[in-house]
Amino acid sequence: xxxxxxxxxxxxxxxxxxxxxxxxxxxxxxxxxxxxxxxxxxxxxxxxxxxxxxxxxxxxxxxxxxxxxxxxxxxxxxxxxxxxxxxxxxxxxxxxxxxxxxxxxxxxxxxxxxxxxxxxxxxxxxxxxxxxx
Amino acid sequence: xxxxxxxxxxxxxxxxxxxxxxxxxxxxxxxxxxxxxxxxxxxxxxxxxxxxxxxxxxxxxxxxxxxxxxxxxxxxxxxxxxxxxxxxxxxxxxxxxxxxxxxxxxxxxxxxxxxxxxxxxxxxxxxxxxxxxxxxx
Numbered sequence: 001x002x003x004x005x006x007x008x009x010x011x012x013x014x015x016x017x018x019x020x021x022x023x024x025x026x027x028x029x030x031x032x033x034x035x036x037x038x039x040x041x042x043x044x045x046x047x048x049x050x051x052x053x054x055x056x057x058x059x060x061x062x063x064x065x066x067x068x069x070x071x072x073x074x075x076x077x078x079x080x081x082x083x084x085x086x087x088x089x090x091x092x093x094x095x096x097x098x099x100x101x102x103x104x105x106x107x108x109x110x111x112x113x114x115x116x117x118x119x120x121x122x123x124x125x126x127x128x129x130x131x132x133x
Numbered sequence: 134x135x136x137x138x139x140x141x142x143x144x145x146x147x148x149x150x151x152x153x154x155x156x157x158x159x160x161x162x163x164x165x166x167x168x169x170x171x172x173x174x175x176x177x178x179x180x181x182x183x184x185x186x187x188x189x190x191x192x193x194x195x196x197x198x199x200x201x202x203x204x205x206x207x208x209x210x211x212x213x214x215x216x217x218x219x220x221x222x223x224x225x226x227x228x229x230x231x232x233x234x235x236x237x238x239x240x241x242x243x244x245x246x247x248x249x250x251x252x253x254x255x256x257x258x259x260x261x262x263x264x265x266x267x268x269x270x
Contacts, residue, residue, distance in 0.1 A: 029219060030203040031203070032170070032203045032204070032205040033215070033217065034205070067158055067171070
């Protein structure tokens with residue numbers, strides 16, 4: 001069941017830093033990589049090429065964990081356990097361009113084709129932002 | 134895992150990044166196979182990665198059940214440069230005099246670690262790097 005983000009968490013997710021995501025490979029090992037994200041209406045959205053390992057992993061096991069850390073104040077962090085609830089093509093790269101503006105304030109310079117966007121529903125939040133875990 | 138470098142020889146670029154007082158992310162598996170992520174202090178020394186924790190925390194317990202671990206180091210200046218280190222817990226060393234956590238605290242804060250809580254027990258985790266992938270290998 002999805003959880004609602006507290007006002008403090010909503011504020012934290014509006015800050016600009018990459019999320020670190022963890023997904024499970026078929027052999028049970030964990031892949032951990034930094035990605036751009038945005039939070040919108042209580043859900044997290046990430047974007048990537050269709051051939052990314054984490055997208056393949058999520059199609060097999062939709063569980064995904066996000067770690068958000070303020071790079072300037074390392075004690076401000078949150079761990080979001082979530083689940084991929086939806087994904088869609090990003091034709092023309094509109095969504096990656098939107099994320100590029102959030103992070104770099106400029107148009108996306110990389111490839112805009114063959115991309116997908118993924119919607120993640122938070123299931124549990126721990127860490128210092130909500131004073132839990 | 135396709136690609137990447139195998140073995141404990143870490144590249145000069147990675148060693149340089151690991152020498153900075155940056156946080157690492159440690160990924161462990163919970164009993165239900167979901168992924169747990171935590172920010173941790175670390176030190177790379179003698180070809181091993183050294184961590185320290187309170188024994189009541191979940192992630193060291195996860196590692197005792199399943200010794201496979203993945204760590205992520207990100208260049209704070211260039212987030213596209215990162216190293217994903219797949220490793221294995223090789224030993225768990227009690228730190229009753231909190232010497233190693235004091236040492237790590239000095240590396241990160243310039244001061245010794247705070248006073249321990251009454252029931253707090255520290256433990257040092259020795260991780261053998263097995264494989265490195267990412268844009269900084």
